[in-house]
Amino acid sequence: MTVVEHPAVVERVGKWLGTLPAGWTGARLFELADAWTSNVDKHSVDGEQLVRLSNYVDVYHNDSIVESLDFMTATAAREQIKRFRIRIGDTLITKDSEAADDIGIPAFVEYEADDLICGYHLAIVRPMPKKVVPKFLFWTLRSEPIAGQWAVLASGVTRVGIRSADLKKVTIPRPPLGEQQVIADFLDRETARIDALVAKQEELIVLLRQRRSAAAELAVSGVRPTGSRLKHVIRSVRQGWSPQCYAWPADGIEKWAVLKAGAANGGIFRPTENKELPANENPRPEIVVRRNDLIVSRANTRDLVGSAAVVEGDFPRLMMSDKLYAFVLDERRAIPRFVATVLGSERWRDLIEIEATGASSSMLNISQGDIVNLPMTLPPVEEQRRALAELDEQTVRIDDLIVKAKEHIAFAKERRAALITAAVTGQFDVRTVASTRKAN
Incomplete structure (x- = not known):
């Protein structure tokens, strides 16, 4: 008997999923799965049971929840453990975030334990037996049509989220169960191939970096960490200011902005690492960065405190935060980019980390005095210039290879996303593709 669907259902399915193959239907999530949000946060409460949380980061950065993940520990009440314990075959999704694009990111649960529960800012999606194949449901929730629906359903301003009442409203494709399994198996295989290619490109990028x-270390290998101090080539120092700013960046040219501590990370000046200054705050032109300033991070993690970079360009409305210093060098004796390269080298990183202080490794500080008193006997400017030219010759080729590897990764990820969407919406028959590959 032919099932005639209500015109409103047909319209809704067509809007989000396009034209589905014969024998497929569209269904609301609540028709195929239970879904509910967790209220278990990372705090520990006396008298509650110790548990492990599968938290937001576990889901956001992984396709699967597996035993090898480093789960956070917390406590939960008995009824919370019962309600939010995850099971193999569940899909966890991100429910809240700062951007709508980060809503509804799924991870498939492949590991369960009595003490492993779903954490805050997440939701559990549990497939109904005999109505949907669990892995097919996961791949469907990973597809672009579903991501588009989450973006529409998300609400909020500074932080967006999916309301519990809206969680089950998304429309998903529903092929016959046997076909769901074939699609899930196909996507498991094909995405694994793509992920392996991406992993190889990421390994290549690590080697290139x-x-x-190594090239940068060689360029400054003649500099000795003894004798003269850095202060002998410094003409002036400025420190920034940290007012309460908007969360979003500005251009620093037409609109006023304050640089974040990460603006000097990795030896590269990043002007977009800033926050826009509110209109009710008076700007401070005296702490605007200037071309050829040597910017140094005063406060950061152990690996990044003391990071140095040179301002390349003019940003008349881009100010430093109080976590940054700007050093103006005597360029007759020191080329700013050469000094930044020295400060980023292994020997000086060790010196900086020794001088840095702080109660937590997540945020250390280094004083202006410690920086200017770093020992640094620089070669003549002509030798500095020659070393930078040789370094540029090598790094241009390396950077080009890194860019190409990143392009390969971006293309592979786009192909992966398109493949998932096409497979779960029936844009092609996965069985035909699989049989063609076997024939070849």
Whole structure:
């Protein structure tokens, strides 16, 4: 018997999923799965049971929840453990975030334990037996049509989220169960192939960055960490200011903005690492960065405190935060980019980390005095210039290879996303593709 669907259902399915193959239907999530949000946060409460949380980061950065993940520990009440314990076959999704694009990111649960529960800012989606194949449901929730629906359903201003009442409203494709399994198996295989290619490109980038670091180390190998101090080539120092700013960045040219501590990370000046200054705050032109300033991070993690970079360009409305210093060097004796390269080298990183202080490794500080008193006997300017030219010759080639590797990764990820969407919406028959590959 042919099932005639209500015109409103047909319209809704067509809007989000397009034209589905014969024998497929569209269904609301609540028709195929239970879904509910967790209220278990990361705090510990006396008298509650110790548990492990599968938290937001576990879901956001992984396709699967597996035993090897480093789960956070917390406590939960008995009824919370019962309600939010995850099971193999569940899909966890991100429910809240700062951007709508980060809503509804799924991870498939492949590991369960009595003490492993779903954490705050997440929701559990549990497939109904005999109505949907669990892995097919996961891949469907990973597809672009579903992501588009989450973006529409998300509400909020500074932080957006999916209301519990809206969680089950998304429309998903529903092929016959046997076909769901075939699609899920196909996507498991094909995405694994793509992920392996991406992993190889990421490994290549790591090796290329190591080569780049080695080239930089060689360029400054003649500088000795003894004798003269850095202060002998410094003409002036400025420190920034940290007012309460908007969360979003500004251009620093037409609109006033304050640089964040990360603006000097990795030896590269990043002008977009800033926050826009509110209109009710008076700007301070005296702390605007200037071309050829040597910017140094005063406060950061152990690996990044003391990071140095040179301002390349003019940003008349881009101010430093109080976590940054700007050093103006005597360029007759010191080329700013050469000094930044020295400060980023292994020997000076060790000196900086020794001088840095702080109660927590997540945020250390280094004083202006410690920076200017770093020992640094620089070669003549002509030798500095020659070393930078040789370094540029090598790094241009390395950077080009890194860019190409990143392009390959971006293309592979786009192909992966398109493949998932096409498979779960029936844009092609996965069985035909699989049989063609076997024939070849």
